[in-house]
Each structure stands twice: as C-alpha cells, then as structure tokens.
Amino acid sequence: MTNPMTLTVAERIEDRGGILRLRLTGDALPPVTAGAHLDLHLPALDLWRQYSLCSDPAGTGAYEIGVLKDPASRGGSEAVHRLAVPGASFTVEGPRNHFPLEETAAKTVLFGGGIGITPLIAMAHRLHALGRDFTLHYCTRSEGVTAFLDVLRTAAFVDRVVFHFDDGAAAQRLDLARDLPAPEAGTHLYVCGPQGFMDWVIAAAEAAGHAGSHVHREYFSAEIDATGGTFEVEAAISGITVTVGPEDTIAKALARAGVKIEVKCEEGVCGTCVTDVISGGIDHRDCFLTEEEREEGEMICACCSRASGPKLVLDI
Ligand code: FES
Structure with a gap:
C-alpha cells in the first residue's frame, strides 16, 4: 500500500x-x-x-x-x-516513527500518563516478544477514567504493568524517587503523556543522572508560544526573502510568497515541517527536536520556531 x-x-x-x-x-x-x-x-x-x-x-x-x-x-x-x-x-x-524503541537495552522503563499510554503499549508488546526486562508505569486520575484496562490486565506482560491512580492510596501513586531505575548505561526510559507529566518525569530522570539521550519522549500536543519579534527569512533555493511578523510563522510567511513547507500539527510536536538551516540563530519553540539537534543549529521547526537574530537562511 x-x-x-x-x-x-x-x-x-x-x-x-x-x-x-x-x-x-x-x-x-x-x-x-x-x-x-x-x-x-x-x-x-x-x-x-x-x-x-x-x-x-x-x-x-x-x-x-x-x-x-x-x-x-x-x-x-x-x-x-x-x-x-x-x-x-x-x-x-x-x-x-519518531519515538523508536532501543530494542537492545538491558532494561527499559516506560512511563505513560493518560492517553500517552498508547505508544507504550506497542512497546510493551515488542519488549515482551523480545524477552527484555521492562516495566510499564501507567498513571491516570482514577481507575474509572483508565482506558485500555482490559487490554493490559489480560496482556501476556501483565506482570510488567504497574497502575498508578491519583485518587488511590499514596503507596500506589507514581513515586519517582522509588520508581525511577538507577541511571545505568543499559537503561532506557520512555515518557509520553500530558506536558506537565512529561516535564515532571523528564526533570526527575535527568536530576537522577539519566543521560538525556536515554530519556526518550514523545509529545502529543504542546502549549507553545510561537510569537516574537520581527525577522527576515531567506529561502535560498527559491531565491525569496520574506518578513516574519510578531504573530506570523516562518511556514505561513513563506507560503504566502509561494514557498511551501508542509505542516501537520502546527504546534511543534510532529516534525513534519523540519527544515534545514544554512545560517542564522534559531529560537527553538518546538518539542520535537532533541537537545543535540538544537545545539547543532542545523534544523528548525518552521511551524512555530523563530530566528534569534535578524535573519535566517533556509535550505529550501
Ligand atoms: S508541523 Fe508539526 S512540528 Fe511543525
């Protein structure tokens, strides 16, 4: 197909x-x-x-x-x-797949909040099939609003699943001091859920010493501020320069001038609009690029990120 x-x-x-x-x-x-x-x-x-x-x-x-x-x-x-x-x-x-599983990890711990459980269920199936050591932590507000209960309670890997309900007894709530594994070289963490949940788990993991490259994350949506100062964007291949105003985005400004960058989520989470940067500083507003990619400064999410200086030159 x-x-x-x-x-x-x-x-x-x-x-x-x-x-x-x-x-x-x-x-x-x-x-x-x-x-x-x-x-x-x-x-x-x-x-x-x-x-x-x-x-x-x-x-x-x-x-x-x-x-x-x-x-x-x-x-x-x-x-x-x-x-x-x-x-x-x-x-x-x-x-x-922007959220791939490191299938050779010695230990994998999956943290899902609410609807963020979905990719982690697929990962649990795969890790079980591979015979890997893993734990799936699933956090929701209460059992009454917990989807996929039937799937997880009858799964072949049910012994790997730990449910955490916010309204339950304190001992069964997610306790990152207890539930984060030790930061060892072969340990990988995966986090998906609401932004506040993700930020909390990621910050705790990094504070506990887990390498950023071993803390994998996928945002479903994000509250981003795409506004800012005015700057110019040159589309080098097209030979067109546009001005991006305070409420505008690079993708929209270029589209008006006939230079199309494909967009899908328009909130910096899906990566569809990632465009190569030839020169200029970047003010990253997305949740898609990794810290390493941000530091390299060679790519930008054109649906929401901006220039940190007066001009950006894009390879488009
Ligand atoms: S369109 Fe999804 S990150 Fe830009």
Missing part, C-alpha cells in the same frame, strides 16, 4: 476517560515498529492529526489507535469521535 492510503474503521470501542479506540483496516498495511504513529487527515477542518499505534507491532491486517476527546483542541479529536463509525474511511499517511 502506498501513502497516502485509505483506511476503514473496522471496530470502534468507547473506552473509559473519553478515549475512543479504533481498529483500522486496509489492504497490505505497511509493517510498523513500536512507537510509530499515523497521520490522519480531517478534510473538513483542513487538519492532520497524529495518533500513536497501540497495537502489537507484530500484528498484521489492522492498526489500532486511541483518541482522547479533548474539548480544548482545535476540533480534531471531536471530529474523529463523531466521524469514526464502523465502515467510515479516512485518508492516512504513515506509519512513521
């Missing part, structure tokens, strides 16, 4: 916590790796939305995703809840 592809809703499960679970089928689905996501198009809203695959990567014939109904979003998740009835079709790109 070639991208973009058309996938059909084979099954719809309304799970706890406002999470809709979808089983999507199509002909000759491309293989997936743990941590991969799909880009799903919502033409009426002119939006692309990213959803992590939670199914066993070894499975064939269907992809499974979970979609949290988020009234604070730009309408994407509500549209999926409304439109994704059995038999409905969606245009989908992917699967792509």
Whole structure:
C-alpha cells in the first residue's frame, strides 16, 4: 500500500476517560515498529492529526489507535469521535516513527500518563516478544477514567504493568524517587503523556543522572508560544526573502510568497515541517527536536520556531 492510503474503521470501542479506540483496516498495511504513529487527515477542518499505534507491532491486517476527546483542541479529536463509525474511511499517511524503541537495552522503563499510554503499549508488546526486562508505569486520575484496562490486565506482560491512580492510596501513586531505575548505561526510559507529566518525569530522570539521550519522549500536543519579534527569512533555493511578523510563522510567511513547507500539527510536536538551516540563530519553540539537534543549529521547526537574530537562511 502506498501513502497516502485509505483506511476503514473496522471496530470502534468507547473506552473509559473519553478515549475512543479504533481498529483500522486496509489492504497490505505497511509493517510498523513500536512507537510509530499515523497521520490522519480531517478534510473538513483542513487538519492532520497524529495518533500513536497501540497495537502489537507484530500484528498484521489492522492498526489500532486511541483518541482522547479533548474539548480544548482545535476540533480534531471531536471530529474523529463523531466521524469514526464502523465502515467510515479516512485518508492516512504513515506509519512513521519518531519515538523508536532501543530494542537492545538491558532494561527499559516506560512511563505513560493518560492517553500517552498508547505508544507504550506497542512497546510493551515488542519488549515482551523480545524477552527484555521492562516495566510499564501507567498513571491516570482514577481507575474509572483508565482506558485500555482490559487490554493490559489480560496482556501476556501483565506482570510488567504497574497502575498508578491519583485518587488511590499514596503507596500506589507514581513515586519517582522509588520508581525511577538507577541511571545505568543499559537503561532506557520512555515518557509520553500530558506536558506537565512529561516535564515532571523528564526533570526527575535527568536530576537522577539519566543521560538525556536515554530519556526518550514523545509529545502529543504542546502549549507553545510561537510569537516574537520581527525577522527576515531567506529561502535560498527559491531565491525569496520574506518578513516574519510578531504573530506570523516562518511556514505561513513563506507560503504566502509561494514557498511551501508542509505542516501537520502546527504546534511543534510532529516534525513534519523540519527544515534545514544554512545560517542564522534559531529560537527553538518546538518539542520535537532533541537537545543535540538544537545545539547543532542545523534544523528548525518552521511551524512555530523563530530566528534569534535578524535573519535566517533556509535550505529550501
Ligand atoms: S508541523 Fe508539526 S512540528 Fe511543525
């Protein structure tokens, strides 16, 4: 199957916590790796939305995703809840993997908050199949809003899953002083969930001595401020220079001048808009690039990041 592809809703499960679970089928689905996501198009809203695959990567014939109904979003998740009835079709790109699993790690600890559990379920399937040492910590507000309970409580790796409910007894809540492993060379951590949860786990892991390159993260959405001072952007290959105003973005300013940079999430989490930088300082506003990539200063997320100086030259 070639991208973009058309996938059909084979099954719809309304799970706890406002999470809709979808089983999507199509002909000759491309293989997936743990941590991969799909880009799903919502033409009426002119939006692309990213959803992590939670199914066993070894499975064939269907992809499974979970979609949290988020009234604070730009309408994407509500549209999926409304439109994704059995038999409905969606245009989908992917699967792509910006959150790959280090499959040779001696020890892996997965931290999922709410809907952030989805890519970690796929990782747990894979780690179990490989016979690796791993633990999956799943944090939610209460058992009553915890989706995928049936999946995890009947999984072959159920003995690796630790549930943490905010409204439960103190001893079963996530305690990073207790639940973070020791920072050893063969240990890798994976974090996915709401931004505050992720920031908390990542900060604690780094304070405990885990190398940044061993603390893997994937943001589903981010509250970013893409505004700032005015600067110029030169598209070197196109030979066009534009001005990016305080409320503008590089991608939008270039699009008005006929230079198209593809965007999907428009909030610095998916990486679709990453563009090579030839010269100029970068004010990174995204959650996608790694610390190392930021320090190299050779790439920018054009949907939200800005220049730190008067001018940026892009390789486009
Ligand atoms: S469009 Fe998703 S990071 Fe820019």
